[in-house]
Amino acid sequence: MIDTSTIGASGQRIKWWVHLGRSAFQEMDRNNKGKAVLIESDNNSPVGQSTLVLDDDEQSIQEILTSLENCCHPCKVTSEGDEVGTILRSLDGSCAYLVKPIPLRDLNMHINLKRKNDLVQVVQQQTNNVSRAKKPRMSWTPLVHEKFVESVQELGGIENATPKKILQLLQSNLKGFQDLDREEISSHLQKYRDSIKRKVQLHMLGYRDKDGTNSEHIQSIYQMKEHPPMTLVNQVLKTTVANEPDILSQQRQAPAAKNTQGFQSVTLPFETNLPTIGGSTSCGNQSNALMIQMDEAFSSEL
């Protein structure tokens, strides 16, 4: 059915060659129960960089085979046939053979679904690209994190700092950050923002984070003389309200809710031209209990 004898001839190795028909996708969508065999996890080859999906017809197979001639990556083959002979024949020039249907989960580990026209480009890009070693997992030691935080602050806090700017700053000021890449910064910035949001949220509810962070810490994180910026408060409000049942259930000893002022009338401790909370529909469907809790949290700061 598929002749793979040309793949890998002349000492060339091809990365993922995935032969996958439309019918197989439909089958997998219906019931994700298919078994895959001979799946070979290749940790040295990041998935998605040179993944191929062939259509079922013989012509597109030939197109891809031609474009693969100069490729230099190991190859995987999938097909419907599970006869030993077919598998062995496909394994001549490939490193693995997947029998369809393949569970979506497994499939996604191996390939990116792309249109056929995209695939040739991927192959051509990889042709000139001798495989590189995979970068080791980044470790954000306290020291490195500290430098990161300093950079963020120097750039005006998490609201203004962007991964690219942070990266440039780190690389210009310090040795040892040269092989850091933007995506690692992005990822760490995401976690950093989340952690601050968590602190802000707890603070708004009148609690301290488990590390003892209090409002002063939050302020210093922001390098601000006032409370966390409204945009962040609004973000926290949004997620807090969305998860309210869960959050409230954890507040066994929540502050007594006796203030009937309600959230809308809270005077915020901001100095100037920041937008006010409430007074509009933006807070219209927030729960009264939560608003009162937050009201008290803020009031205690005044």
Added chain:
DNA sequence: AGGGGAATAT
């Protein structure tokens, strides 16, 4: 291109 964040992997 690159920021942001969800999904995934380790």
Added chain:
DNA sequence: GATATTCCCC
């Protein structure tokens, strides 16, 4: 389960 990586949409 925390943390790092990858994917994907805007």
